[in-house]
Amino acid sequence: MxxxxxxxxxxxxxxxxxxSSLDFSSMRETIGCPQNEDILMFVDAIECEKAKSDAHNIILQHEIEDAQNxxxxxxxxxxxxxxxxxxxxxxxxxxxxxxxxxxxxxxxxxxxxxxxxxxxxxxxxxxxxxxxxxxxxxxxxxxxxxxxxxxxxxxxxxxxxxxxxxx
Incomplete structure (x- = not known):
């Protein structure tokens, strides 16, 4: 450097x-995000607030689990x-x-x-x-x-x- x-x-x-061992493919599949799309942009574009909240929570859960290790x-x-x-x-x-x-x-x-x-x-x-x-x-x-x-x-x-x- x-x-x-x-x-x-x-x-x-x-x-x-x-x-990091985050499995973005699995996260995308779970929330219905196409594999070639940015996962955060996909979630932000979800119009249904409950679906958006659920997707955020799934991502959060994966991130917290990954953080422990x-x-x-x-x-x-x-x-x-x-x-x-x-x-x-x-x-x-x-x-x-x-x-x-x-x-x-x-x-x-x-x-x-x-x-x-x-x-x-x-x-x-x-x-x-x-x-x-x-x-x-x-x-x-x-x-x-x-x-x-x-x-x-x-x-x-x-x-x-x-x-x-x-x-």
């Missing part, structure tokens, strides 16, 4: 800092330690719910306090959460590095005008 010129590092959570990824720990050595501010922006995120952070003693979940801002690839972090740090987006493991992470960083690293 090249930190030359970087003034702040934002990490994705699942697949970047911690392992999530462990640090070696590469994730190494990247956080490198950012700490450079005394850079760090944040996490995740599509996870707040509750599952808190469990993952606590169970693994992840030393990052600034965390935005899908309850705090629109989910990636929307750049809002990344721009919120840069604004809070009073940094220009191009001075921040976003590190993630999925195409949405790359798209969010590009949409925000940030540098990005796909791991």
């Amino acid at each position: 090249n930190l030359e010129g970087i003034k702040g590092v934002i990490f994705d959570l699942d697949g970047t800092l911690v392992e 999530a462990k640090w990824l070696n590469i994730g720990r190494a990247m956080v330690e490198k950012a700490q050595q450079h005394k850079l501010p760090m944040a996490i922006v995740t599509r996870n719910c707040r509750e599952a995120t808190a469990i993952k952070l606590a169970n693994n003693d992840i030393p990052i306090d600034y965390v935005l979940t899908r309850e705090d801002a629109p989910a990636k690839p929307d750049p809002t959460a990344l721009l919120m972090v840069a604004s809070t740090w009073q940094l220009q987006p191009e001075d921040c590095l976003y590190v993630g493991d999925f195409i949405y992470d790359q798209q969010a960083a590009e949409n925000a005008g940030m540098q990005w690293l796909l791991v």
Whole structure:
């Protein structure tokens, strides 16, 4: 991870800092979401409030179960330690719910306090959460590095005008 010129590092959570065994195919099947559609966008578009609530609860249940077993990824720990050595501010922006995120952070003693979940801002690839972090740090987006493991992470960083690293 090249930190030359970087003034702040934002990490994705699942697949970047911690392992995740979320079975999105199973979740999509359970709630009737086509396999090629974004699951969060699909649920948000459900018009029936009860059906929408039920779908959210199914996703939440899967996330909480996954959170109990999530462990640090070696590469994730190494990247956080490198950012700490450079005394850079760090944040996490995740599509996870707040509750599952808190469990993952606590169970693994992840030393990052600034965390935005899908309850705090629109989910990636929307750049809002990344721009919120840069604004809070009073940094220009191009001075921040976003590190993630999925195409949405790359798209969010590009949409925000940030540098990005796909791991």
